[in-house]
Amino acid sequence: MSWEYKELNDSFIEEYEGYKLENQSHYEAVVRTFDENYSEIYSDSMEKAVLFVISAELLIKQSRIYKVSKENYIRELSSIDFNNVKEHISMGQLNENEFEELYLRRNVVLKALEKMPVDLCPKVRWFYDEIVNTINTLFFNYQKIEDVMNNVLNTFQNEFRNKACAKKIVYTTIAENLIRLNKKLPGDIIDEIKDGLFDNSDFELTEEESQDLSKRIAKVLENLDS
Known part of the structure; x- marks a missing residue:
């Protein structure tokens, strides 16, 4: 079953907060929530876009980001095909306003991510x-x-x-x-x-x-x- 836009956003934050309550760092909670929800095979284009955007929005709250992760996120966010995402409006997964919101969120978080300082340590950890x-x-x-x-x-x-x-x-x-x-x-x-x-x-x-x-x-x- 496919996710709806708001439902996926809300579920991601709820799951992230749950990991935080288990004494996991902000970084680890984001990574684990993303890994639990993302599938290269089964996630559709709308779901992939939401997952990369919302996880990036949380990661930019850190003081820095591992250089390889930064490169990967910039590549994935830049390559989102919003023409494909828009097709999911007719499928009932999001509406026009939510589509525009997602597009704006992607642009904002991408700019912020590009400015983030680079971390040389690959460990997912408390900073x-x-x-x-x-x-x-x-x-x-x-x-x-x-x-x-x-x-x-x-x-x-x-x-x-x-x-x-x-x-x-x-x-x-x-x-x-x-x-x-x-x-x-x-x-x-x-x-x-x-x-x-x-x-x-x-x-x-x-x-x-x-x-x-x-x-x-x-x-x-x-x-x-x-």
């Missing part, structure tokens, strides 16, 4: 600012330190498996918040950051992010020594 902002928000809304610590670690547990920098970012941000709240730092937090080193050989962080993390770790260690 640096995304991790820091998420943890800071959880701490600002905390009631019990133990609960917020567990929440933070549960949120990023999967990220620790094959993302070399993730644990350092998470533990440093936890340490900063505990220091701000005049709370004692657990031994495992101190042990993780005390050497001040992290592996950025896969370019998970930009140069600016790497420098920022180094400064933040150094400041935390200064607080521990004072």
Whole structure:
């Protein structure tokens, strides 16, 4: 059964939000939702256009995009045949207004995508600012330190498996918040950051992010020594 325009848009966002509730990063939630819905064989031209447009609209909310993904999205968005898409009006999958809306959305997101900074790391992951902002928000809304610590670690547990920098970012941000709240730092937090080193050989962080993390770790260690 073919999707209707509005139904497919709504379903995509609902599924994306569901993955986010499972503690997946914005990036991973977009990729998984796209993969669950897209089929080169079975998706029709209208469905393919909607899926590429809506996933691109979400991806441009990131700070950057992997260079190969950027190239692929630009190619796919540029090659949408809107004459074929328009044929689906007669099939009842979208109306004239929705067709015009989709065409405009494609043009807007394509321009934004072309301007996006390139990411050198192919890993689907939480980005640096995304991790820091998420943890800071959880701490600002905390009631019990133990609960917020567990929440933070549960949120990023999967990220620790094959993302070399993730644990350092998470533990440093936890340490900063505990220091701000005049709370004692657990031994495992101190042990993780005390050497001040992290592996950025896969370019998970930009140069600016790497420098920022180094400064933040150094400041935390200064607080521990004072």
